[in-house]
Amino acid sequence: MNYWLVKSEPYKYSWEQFVKDKVTRWDGVRNYTARNYLKQMLIGDSLFFYHSNEGKHIVGIARVSKEWYLDPTATDGKEWVAIDIVPCKPLKRPVSLSLIKNTPLLKDMDLLKQSRLSVQRITPVAWNCIIKLSEE
DNA sequence: GCCAACGTTGGC
DNA sequence: GCCAACGTTGGC
Numbered sequence: 001m002n003y004w005l006v007k008s009e010p011y012k013y014s015w016e017q018f019v020k021d022k023v024t025r026w027d028g029v030r031n032y033t034a035r036n037y038l039k040q041m042l043i044g045d046s047l048f049f050y051h052s053n054e055g056k057h058i059v060g061i062a063r064v065s066k067e068w069y070l071d072p073t074a075t076d077g078k079e080w081v082a083i084d085i086v087p088c089k090p091l092k093r094p095v096s097l098s099l100i101k102n103t104p105l106l107k108d109m110d111l112l113k114q115s116r117l118s119v120q121r122i123t124p125v126a127w128n129c130i131i132k133l134s135e136e
Numbered sequence: 137g138c139c140a141a142c143g144t145t146g147g148c
Numbered sequence: 149g150c151c152a153a154c155g156t157t158g159g160c
Contacts, residue, residue, distance in 0.1 A: 009158090031143075053158060097159080116142065116157045 003122040004041060005048040005058070005111065006085075015049050015059045019087045027071045027082035034119035038081050039068045047085060048122065048130065050111070057094035058130060062087050091134035105129045 006026060008014070018024055029035055045064045051057055066084035074080040100106045106129060110120040122130075 007158090056159075114141085115159070118157085 002040065002042065002045045003047075003124060003127040004037065004045060005050055005120040005122050006062075007050045007052045007118045007120075009053045010051045010055055011053075015051065015087070015090065018049065018060075018062070019090075023065060023084055023086045025082050026085055027073050027080075029071070029082075029118060030080060031118065034117060035081055037119045037121060038083050041067060041083055043067055046088070046127070048127075049087075055094070056097040058091060058100075058134075059094045060087060060090040091131075093134050093136070095130050095133045099133060100130070103129065103133065 013024070026038070029038060041064045043064055043066070047062045047064070048058045049060045049062050051059055062085045064083055065086045068081040068083050071080040071082040073082075097111065100109060100111060106112070106126055109122070109126055110117055114120070
């Protein structure tokens with residue numbers, strides 16, 4: 001079981017819309033590091049859903065429902081990939097970026113160190129820590 | 137609106 | 149292969 005984080009600007013695609021849709025194709029990723037992570041994802045892997053720009057919270061948990069396939073929105077001839085994800089549940093309380101910043105256990109997260117990366121890997125320690133923060 | 141970080145492009 | 153220029157992301 002691997003843990004991941006995906007980012008979305010809520011005005012483009014929000015958690016609320018995702019819940020309504022019940023399943024969505026995570027496509028349009030055009031960064032090689034992010035693509036490699038998409039290719040490593042297995043069915044059942046868990047993802048945090050983060051709202052960037054507006055909100056700046058981790059708002060929910062999703063799961064991989066279909067492993068990588070060629071991204072049909074890619075038009076540049078390169079091998080970009082997509083996955084399908086389904087919403088699992090919202091966090092009881094969203095975990096804000098500022099709280100993450102102020103939590104020593106989380107200081108090495110990509111969210112802080114490489115904020116532009118749209119698909120990130122989360123360590124089990126960080127995952128559990130964020131779950132705890134969301135329940136406090 | 138500004139700017140830092142970082143990826144991509146293209147000239148050499 | 150190097151590096152300057154440029155574009156994008158995203159926090160503030």
